[in-house]
Amino acid sequence: MNYYRxxxxxxxxxxxRFFKIKNEIIGIxxxxxxxxxxxxxxxxxxxxxxxxxxxMVLKDLKPQLIEILSNDFIVELxxxxxxxxxxxxxxxxxxxxxxxxxxxxxxxxxxxxxxxxNALQENLKIYxxxxxxxxxxxxxSDLEYVMRPADLxxxxxxxxxxxxxxxxxxxxxxxxxxxxxxxxxxxxxxxTGEKQLKITEQIISAIKPxxxxxxxxxxxxxxxLSSMLxxxxxxxxxxxxxxxxxxxxxxxxxxxxxxxxxxxxFMFTLMGVMMWNAFLxxxxxxxxxxxxxxxxxxxxxxxxxxxxxFLVMRDPDNGVSVFLSWFPLTSATAMPMRWxxxxxxxxxxxxSFVVLAATFYLLRKLAAKIFHVSVLISxxxxxxxxxxxxxxxx
Amino acid sequence: xxxxxILEVSSLSKTFKNVQAVESISFSLEQGxxxxxxxxxxxxxxxxxxxxxxxxxxxxxTIKWNLAGNKSSFPPSSQIGYLPEERGLYTDQxxxxxxxxxxxxxxxxxxxxxxxxxxxxxRLDLADRAKEKLQAxxxxxxxxxxxxxxxxxxxxxxxxDEPFSGLDPLNQEKFIGYIKELNEQGTTILLSxxxxxxxxxxxxxxxxxxxxxxxxxxxLMDIYQNYGQQHILDIxxxxxxxxxxxxxxxxxxxxxxxGAQQVKVxxxxxxxxxxxxxxxxGMDGISNIKSHNSSLHDIFLNIVxxxxx
Numbered sequence: 001m002n003y004y005r006x007x008x009x010x011x012x013x014x015x016x017r018f019f020k021i022k023n024e025i026i027g028i029x030x031x032x033x034x035x036x037x038x039x040x041x042x043x044x045x046x047x048x049x050x051x052x053x054x055x056m057v058l059k060d061l062k063p064q065l066i067e068i069l070s071n072d073f074i075v076e077l078x079x080x081x082x083x084x085x086x087x088x089x090x091x092x093x094x095x096x097x098x099x100x101x102x103x104x105x106x107x108x109x110x111x112x113x114x115x116x117x118n119a120l121q122e123n124l125k126i127y128x129x130x131x132x133x134x135x136x137x138x139x140x141s142d143l144e145y146v147m148r149p150a151d152l153x154x155x156x157x158x159x160x161x162x163x164x165x166x167x168x169x170x171x172x173x174x175x176x177x178x179x180x181x182x183x184x185x186x187x188x189x190x191x192t193g194e195k196q197l198k199i200t201e202q203i204i205s206a207i208k209p210x211x212x213x214x215x216x217x218x219x220x221x222x223x224x225l226s227s228m229l230x231x232x233x234x235x236x237x238x239x240x241x242x243x244x245x246x247x248x249x250x251x252x253x254x255x256x257x258x259x260x261x262x263x264x265x266f267m268f269t270l271m272g273v274m275m276w277n278a279f280l281x282x283x284x285x286x287x288x289x290x291x292x293x294x295x296x297x298x299x300x301x302x303x304x305x306x307x308x309x310f311l312v313m314r315d316p317d318n319g320v321s322v323f324l325s326w327f328p329l330t331s332a333t334a335m336p337m338r339w340x341x342x343x344x345x346x347x348x349x350x351x352s353f354v355v356l357a358a359t360f361y362l363l364r365k366l367a368a369k370i371f372h373v374s375v376l377i378s379x380x381x382x383x384x385x386x387x388x389x390x391x392x393x394x
Numbered sequence: 395x396x397x398x399x400i401l402e403v404s405s406l407s408k409t410f411k412n413v414q415a416v417e418s419i420s421f422s423l424e425q426g427x428x429x430x431x432x433x434x435x436x437x438x439x440x441x442x443x444x445x446x447x448x449x450x451x452x453x454x455x456t457i458k459w460n461l462a463g464n465k466s467s468f469p470p471s472s473q474i475g476y477l478p479e480e481r482g483l484y485t486d487q488x489x490x491x492x493x494x495x496x497x498x499x500x501x502x503x504x505x506x507x508x509x510x511x512x513x514x515x516x517r518l519d520l521a522d523r524a525k526e527k528l529q530a531x532x533x534x535x536x537x538x539x540x541x542x543x544x545x546x547x548x549x550x551x552x553x554x555d556e557p558f559s560g561l562d563p564l565n566q567e568k569f570i571g572y573i574k575e576l577n578e579q580g581t582t583i584l585l586s587x588x589x590x591x592x593x594x595x596x597x598x599x600x601x602x603x604x605x606x607x608x609x610x611x612x613x614l615m616d617i618y619q620n621y622g623q624q625h626i627l628d629i630x631x632x633x634x635x636x637x638x639x640x641x642x643x644x645x646x647x648x649x650x651x652x653g654a655q656q657v658k659v660x661x662x663x664x665x666x667x668x669x670x671x672x673x674x675x676g677m678d679g680i681s682n683i684k685s686h687n688s689s690l691h692d693i694f695l696n697i698v699x700x701x702x703x
Contacts, residue, residue, distance in 0.1 A: 009498045017487065198482030202543070205447045205476040206500045 003211050010207070010215020011222065018186050019223040024230050031234075053116055056086055056098045065127045069099075072119040165261050165340040166313075172265040173306070173333045175231065179224035179273045180302045183280055186220045191284035191371070200375045213368040217277045224273050264349070265336045271356050272332020276302045278363035285371035288381040302329075309334035316341035326352050328359035398425050399460060400551065400582055401446070406455035408441055415441040417606040418455070423551075423584060423599075428577050430597035431586040434698055438606040439586045440479060443553055446584075447476060461550045472501030475549035475581070479556045481540050485529040490515070492528060493543055502547040514542045534565055541569065545576055552576065554585040558592050570595055590691035602694065604701050614690075621697060622688040623663045625670060630682040631655045643673050648696070660692070 055073035057066065058080060069075050078086060083098070087109060090096045094111040099120070101107075106124055108114070133143060194200055203212055239256070283298050309330040312321040316338045324334035325348070335352045338344060374382045401423040408416040416438040423429050433439050444450045446457060448468045461469045484492045490511050497507035515521040518538050520531070528536060537560050545552055557573065558566045566589070573596055577583055587593050593600070600617055602610040610617055624647065629635075635657045640649055648660040661670055667685065674680065688696070 005501075006499055009495070013495050017484075194482075194484075197485060198478075198480045199484065200482075201449070201478045201480060202476060202482065202496070203499070204449055205474070205478070206471040206496070 003208070006207050006211040007215045007218065010212055011219040014186075014190060014216055014219025015222045015226075018190075018220065019226045024227065028230065028234060053097065053114070055120075056096065058083065058100065061099075061101060064130065065124075068123045068127050069120075072116060072123060165258060167256055168258065168261050168265065169337045169340045171232075171235065172269050172336060173310070175228040176269050176272055176333055177303065177306055178231065179221075179228055179269075180276050180306060182224045182227055183220050183273065183277050184300070184302070186223060187216070187277065187280040187284045188287075190216050190220060191281060192287045195288060195375065200371075204372070204375065209372040210365070210368040213278075213281055213371055214364060217274060217281055217364055217367070221270070221274050221277050224277075225270070228269075261336075261340070264339065267353065268332045268336050268356070271353065271360060275328065275332065275356060275360040275363060278360055278367050282363060282367035282370050285367060285374050286382055286384075286387055305329040306333055309337060312337040313341060326355060328356045331356050399423070400425050401460070401584075402456075402458040403446070404456045404458075406442065406445060406457070407453050408438075408445060408450070409453055410441075414606050416445070416452070419601075419603065419606075419608045420455075421601050421608075421611050423582055425582055426577065426580070428573070428583045428585065428596050428598045430593045430600045431584060431603070432588075432590070432593065432600055432694060433586075433603035436605075437603045439603060440555065442603070443555055443584075443586065447474070447553065469551070470501065471499070472547060473550040474500075475545045475547065475552035475554075477541060477544035477552070477554045477557055479559070479586070481537065481560075483528050483536065483540055483543060485536075486527055488525045489520070489528050489531070489539055490524040493539070493546055496543045497546040500547045500549075507546060510546055510548075511542070514546065518542070533560060534562060537561055538565070541572070545581070548579075549581060551582045551584070554583060556587055557585055558587055558589045566592055590689065590694055594690045600690075602697055604698050607701075609697050609701055617690070617693055618687070621693040624688050625661045625665060625667055626686055626688055626692060627659050627661075627670065628652075628682075628684040628686075629657050629659065629674070629680060631657075631679045632681045633679040636677060636679075639677055643670075645669075660688075660696075 052072060052074045054076055055069060056076050056078050057069070059077045061077075066075050066077075078098075083100075086096060086098055090098065090109055090111055096110070097114055098109040099106060100109070108117070108120065114120070132138075133140075194203070236257075279302065309324055310333075312324055312334045315321060321334070321338055324330040325338045327334075331352045335349065339349070370387050374387055399422050403422065404420045405418045406416055406420070407414070407418050419438075419442065421429075431439050431442070441450070445452045457468075459465070459469045461473045484495075487495075490508065493511040493514075494504050494507040497510070498504050502510075512521060512524065515524050518535070520535060520538070523531065528539060531539065541554075541557060544554070554573070557569060561569060570592060573583060573585070577596075585593070585597070594614070597614055599613050600610065601608070602617075610620075612620075632655070634654050635651060637649070637651065637657070640646065640657060640659060643659070645662045645665040646659060647662045650658045652658055671683075674683070
């Protein structure tokens with residue numbers, strides 16, 4: 001049986017073992033449920049606040065201010081005698097708001113900080129501005145003239161980094177984070193779990209460690225990609241629904257589906273997920289008991305690198321960004337992000353991709369060697385030194 | 395007519411750090427053999443099996459395979475079956491799917507593997523549980539599935555490490571039948587086991603190893619002829635066994651009390667039974683005497699003890 005057929009057999013086994021349509025549907029249903037509950041719950045929570053709250057003021061308050069306050073409050077006028085009674089009521093019944101003028105300023109009395117305090121402040125600000133304008137005889141049109149923005153014409157030589165492509169870059173980065181998370185969980189089950197089930201000796205008597213490891217990496221990558229595809233479709237449908245409900249055209253989603261960008265992002269994401277899978281497989285091969293192993297934490301390392309690539313968006317042309325877009329542990333997300341944010345030569349893509357692919361190639365070789373030697377160290381978990389010494393010797 | 399040699403091992407050695415696990419051992423297997431690899435724990439059996447399977451490399455020595463006319467340093471995995479001592483299967487997967495997968499990575503067509511797996515499950519009365527997860531089966535049934543997984547692809551050569559371990563006597567007998575049948579269908583078998591009474595029933599040839607060294611290599615008949623000609627007597631007494639009198643018996647090689655009123659005594663090779671009985675005539679209280687030749691178990695213990703001394 002040749003290497004490729006063995007790899008295909010292991011790949012399909014791992015894929016069928018971990019990718020289950022039923023589980024995907026359950027996952028999506030739970031996600032939609034959480035989304036629905038959040039949306040409806042949010043709506044419910046804010047529904048009461050859409051009603052205007054009652055605000056008590058003294059009868060002698062200026063009508064101009066009362067008119068402004070009426071935009072956000074139901075203003076109730078009270079006499080000076082009722083003031084003390086109302087303050088007592090606020091203290092005992094824990095409800096009601098009383099606004100009093102204090103010289104040029106104001107005092108608000110309430111049991112606790114009111115939810116509409118910002119609206120109240122905004123209304124008082126408008127009133128104070130109008131008062132100030134009146135004092136210096138400034139008309140509204142004069143004020144608009146003073147506050148007008150400067151006339152700035154925008155002329156850019158590079159305008160490819162549009163928002164829609166940035167959205168796409170972030171979308172792929174998000175998918176990659178998800179795929180790495182899934183890989184983290186699956187590699188534990190696929191490799192460490194098999195070691196605990198003591199299947200490995202039987203397997204390596206039948207198949208070369210490299211074929212077995214490549215099958216694992218590809219099978220779990222395929223599982224991650226399937227989940228990515230599912231969530232991409234859900235994301236696209238969600239986007240269409242969003243435009244539908246916000247009054248936009250459903251076809252607005254098409255502006256985000258820029259094919260060359262999708263191909264570029266997909267290539268880097270695919271290679272990135274494979275590279276991280278090879279890395280995770282190498283670490284998982286060294287772990288005998290995930291609950292007590294000090295090496296388990298190392299498996300979270302990929303997330304640090306994936307997240308650090310977001311730094312590129314701050315300044316895509318500085319030295320750190322250039323390094324991140326070439327460094328193989330960050331380039332899978334950093335290079336596509338640089339591409340949407342600045343102008344890049346074709347050889348930068350090609351070079352970065354080749355470095356990434358070479359890293360994947362070497363990591364999968366290393367993972368197979370580590371697996372081969374660590375599976376034979378029984379009774380204890382191999383140390384880093386032992387593994388690398390044996391891997392070098394093998 | 396001599397059968398073709400399908401495996402020749404010469405001067406195989408392996409050292410781990412300061413421990414000599416295997417020391418210059420040599421043996422060969424012919425087509426159709428059932429070859430028993432025997433030795434106490436830590437004797438070097440599993441290390442040797444792992445070297446044969448190319449899982450680890452020997453420090454020195456040569457291994458020549460000649461399976462189905464295919465001369466190579468290591469045969470394709472489709473021709474080898476392996477039941478490791480450390481059992482393990484995918485407990486969270488349906489039984490039939492695990493079996494098909496394990497046969498597939500050894501080169502068997504999945505469709506053929508499925509048919510063959512179902513045939514085996516029928517024989518084991520487990521066909522109706524084919525789609526259940528392995529963890530739903532009892533330990534004994536899991537052992538059976540493990541065995542099937544190692545030979546489902548119909549290998550030309552099967553290495554079975556402790557195939558009877560964990561089985562009840564009824565299932566041990568069944569497994570003897572399966573191994574014999576496999577052998578009759580053309581599979582050469584190399585097995586390692588501690589259950590000597592079971593090995594006696596199926597092995598053609600035995601190889602005894604201790605502390606990495608070869609102690610015996612030959613046919614079952616040879617080992618009985620060389621080491622099994624001693625008289626072993628199980629003697630029961632109506633009173634307490636007079637151990638001091640036994641120690642004075644001529645040609646006594648070994649004496650093992652079995653409780654207060656019974657003793658098992660082994661005499662040196664060549665000692666006549668009439669001479670032994672004559673010496674026992676002077677002892678009072680003997681209620682029963684059973685005489686038998688050495689079993690493989692006895693021979694194994696004697697050879698290993700002698701080597702350790």
